[in-house]
Amino acid sequence: MKIGVFGTGIVGQTLAARLVQLGHEVCMGARNSDNEKAAGFAKTHAPKGTSGTFGDAASFGELLINCTNGAGALEALKAAGDANMAGKVLIDISNPLDFSKGMPPSLLTPSTDSLGEQIQRTFPKTQVVKSLNTVTAKLMVEPASLASANHDMFMAGNDAGAKGKVKELLQSFGWRHIIDVGDITGARGLEMYLPLWVRLYGTFQTAMFNVKVTR
């Protein structure tokens, strides 16, 4: 599949590399076409890996993944272009973290909203699915790298067909336990988990952990 990855940080790099490994063609997008990190990905992963602007990645991808900084995500996606994203599934991994007052970060969105919803409202023709934002980058694409692979991934989105496609992709990464928490308003809980994630990171002194819901 042709996939457009927005973002050149650790999440974008990790996702894009794993997708190429799985046989997909990936265009990594950045604000500028000469972005060194995106060009580095393309050089290492040619010919399946390429790079360009957010707009280039958006028009290239049949499926899109948002791995941009939460504070700049809407700006990045607006640069990607409404028309380039229309009719496509967008997996939103971004977290609306506010580091402006130092650690620990707070959230940029109130508890009655979420970045996932803001993205869906801004791009109504795109099917936004919030997922993967609750684990560190390595675990997103290698859930089995934890000693117990019996841990959960969540997703939220309005479109059942879009969530089905995302589920397939997550399964190709190795996810076995995927919990659908409903429509895109479910992104609130997935993003509000981040303050707890940060505390757990402090407790464990490693990002290599995840949660398991039992009942």
Ligand SMILES: NC(=O)c1ccc[n+]([C@@H]2O[C@H](COP(=O)([O-])OP(=O)(O)OC[C@H]3O[C@@H](n4cnc5c(N)ncnc54)[C@H](OP(=O)(O)O)[C@@H]3O)[C@@H](O)[C@H]2O)c1
């Ligand atoms: N790090 C993790 O393990 C982890 C885990 C779960 C979720 N997340 C979330 O995943 C996202 C990516 O995290 P990351 O650590 O890989 O990278 P990051 O440093 O948070 O974001 C890097 C990307 O954001 C873009 N960006 C930053 N400010 C922008 C602005 N004002 N306008 C447009 N684009 C802007 C950058 O564009 P350029 O390339 O042009 O500079 C770059 O591509 C974040 O939302 C983060 O909260 C991260």
